Amino acid sequence: MFKTMGISERKEREKERRKNDIIDAAENIFFEKGFDTATMDDVANEAELSKGTLYLYFRNKEELHFSIIVRGIKILSEIFNKSISQNKPANENLLEIGKAYVQFSQKHNNYFKAIMQFHSSKIDKISDEQKQIIFQPESPLMFFINILEKGKEDGTIRSDIPTNELAILLWSQTSGAMEFIVLRQEMLNMFDINIEDMIMNNFKILLDGVNN
Numbered sequence: 001m002f003k004t005m006g007i008s009e010r011k012e013r014e015k016e017r018r019k020n021d022i023i024d025a026a027e028n029i030f031f032e033k034g035f036d037t038a039t040m041d042d043v044a045n046e047a048e049l050s051k052g053t054l055y056l057y058f059r060n061k062e063e064l065h066f067s068i069i070v071r072g073i074k075i076l077s078e079i080f081n082k083s084i085s086q087n088k089p090a091n092e093n094l095l096e097i098g099k100a101y102v103q104f105s106q107k108h109n110n111y112f113k114a115i116m117q118f119h120s121s122k123i124d125k126i127s128d129e130q131k132q133i134i135f136q137p138e139s140p141l142m143f144f145i146n147i148l149e150k151g152k153e154d155g156t157i158r159s160d161i162p163t164n165e166l167a168i169l170l171w172s173q174t175s176g177a178m179e180f181i182v183l184r185q186e187m188l189n190m191f192d193i194n195i196e197d198m199i200m201n202n203f204k205i206l207l208d209g210v211n212n
Contacts, residue, residue, distance in 0.1 A: 018057065030064075077138050080097055094157075098200060158212045
C-alpha cells in the first residue's frame with residue numbers, strides 16, 4: 001500500500017513539473033511573439049514536446065494564457081502585501097498600493113501586459129473554477145476590497161458607495177489608465193510626460209473621489 005502511494009505521489013509531482021515546464025515555455029513564446037500570434041505548435045516546440053502531449057495538460061491556448069495570468073496575479077499579490085503597513089490608515093495604504101501597481105507594471109511588464117489583455121478580452125469568458133482562482137481571498141482585487149473596508153471602518157474612505165462597486169470602479173479606472181499609458185508611451189514622450197508620475201497622479205485623483 002505504501003509503495004503504491006509513493007508511486008502515485010511521484011507521478012503527481014512529475015505531472016506538476018511537466019505542467020510548469022509547459023507554462024515556462026508558453027511564457028517564452030507568448031512574451032516574445034504575442035499571445036495572438038503564438039501557436040500551440042510554437043509552445044510544443046519550445047517545451048520539446050509533441051503537440052499531443054501538450055494537449056494532455058492544456059486543452060487550448062486560452063488555458064495556457066490563464067495559467068500565466070495566475071502567475072502574474074500571485075506576484076502582484078505579494079507586492080501588494082509588502083506595500084502596506086498596519087500602522088497606516090487605509091487611504092494612505094491605497095496610495096502605497098498604487099505605487100506597488102506601478103512597480104509591478106515596470107518590473108514585471110510582460111505579466112502586466114498579459115493581465116491587461118486578459119481583462120480586456122477574456123474576463124467574461126472564464127469558467128467558474130477560474131473565477132474562484134481570480135477572486136480568492138489572496139487575490140489583488142479582494143485585497144483591494146479589504147483595504148477599502150478597513151478605510152470605511154477607520155473613517156478615511158467614504159461609506160455611501162458599496163465596497164465591491166467602489167473597488168471595481170477604482171480597479172477598472174486605474175487599470176484602464178495604466179493600459180493606455182503603457183501602450184501610448186511614444187505619445188507621452190512627445191509631451192515630455194513622466195509615465196510613473198502620470199500614473200500616480202491619476203491614482204491620486206481617483207483617491208480624492210473616495211476619501212472621506
